[in-house]
Amino acid sequence: MAKSILDFLKGKPKGNFLELLKSRKSTYEFSDRDVSNDDLRTILEAARWSPSFRNLQPWEFVVVKNKGKITKFLQSAHYGFYDFGKHGSLPPVVIGLVLKKKYWSGEYGFPSTDKAGVFEAYMSLAMPAMNMMLSAQELGIASCMLNVRESLSYKFVHLEDGDCMPIMLCLGYEKPGAKERKRERKPIEQIVHTEFSAGVK
Numbered sequence: 001m002a003k004s005i006l007d008f009l010k011g012k013p014k015g016n017f018l019e020l021l022k023s024r025k026s027t028y029e030f031s032d033r034d035v036s037n038d039d040l041r042t043i044l045e046a047a048r049w050s051p052s053f054r055n056l057q058p059w060e061f062v063v064v065k066n067k068g069k070i071t072k073f074l075q076s077a078h079y080g081f082y083d084f085g086k087h088g089s090l091p092p093v094v095i096g097l098v099l100k101k102k103y104w105s106g107e108y109g110f111p112s113t114d115k116a117g118v119f120e121a122y123m124s125l126a127m128p129a130m131n132m133m134l135s136a137q138e139l140g141i142a143s144c145m146l147n148v149r150e151s152l153s154y155k156f157v158h159l160e161d162g163d164c165m166p167i168m169l170c171l172g173y174e175k176p177g178a179k180e181r182k183r184e185r186k187p188i189e190q191i192v193h194t195e196f197s198a199g200v201k
């Protein structure tokens with residue numbers, strides 16, 4: 001029985017949106033080409049219309065376009081694959097996603113047993129992050145999301161008391177000849193379970 005239920009996973013996925021999703025990749029080498037203000041406006045509008053816990057919209061966005069400031073800003077980033085600064089491939093725009101303290105410090109979120117608001121606030125912040133990447137992708141703009149080293153972010157970014165900036169988004173155009181990176185995902189059968197295969201209690 002479990003096998004036949006999982007048979008639908010063998011079907012071919014449909015729709016253009018999936019093509020857009022799959023065409024997005026993390027870009028780690030950017031050319032000098034700037035992102036137009038029109039495109040930036042569109043990308044920020046995609047962020048603004050993101051869903052959030054209780055529609056609290058716990059975010060603010062810091063747009064950085066000055067090369068010197070971008071260099072400084074990126075010093076708080078956690079580099080996994082690439083250090084833009086070292087390779088002279090800085091993105092022309094970086095957007096810092098700021099989480100406002102008041103939305104995760106207790107007033108909002110689930111009361112008592114849960115850490116008030118923290119999970120909801122962080123999960124909410126992922127929504128504009130993804131929306132901005134996909135909106136950029138639709139406009140032909142490459143992107144890369146970078147974690148921020150919290151202790152360093154306070155050194156390089158002016159944040160109001162208690163606010164934090166857990167993530168930043170680099171935007172621009174991929175440098176011609178950029179190194180290809182192998183991109184993979186786990187097979188769908190490994191990550192999707194039904195009540196039969198996972199055993200709902």
Ligand SMILES: Cc1cc2nc3c(=O)[nH]c(=O)nc-3n(C[C@H](O)[C@H](O)[C@H](O)COP(=O)(O)O)c2cc1C
Binds near residue numbers: 077078183
């Ligand atoms: C929340 C989040 C944080 C990330 N932080 C970093 C980072 O600090 N450094 C980095 O090199 N890549 C970072 N990435 C990019 C991931 O490594 C990348 O998305 C993953 O390897 C899959 O590759 P793809 O984006 O090309 O599909 C981050 C991605 C996400 C969603």
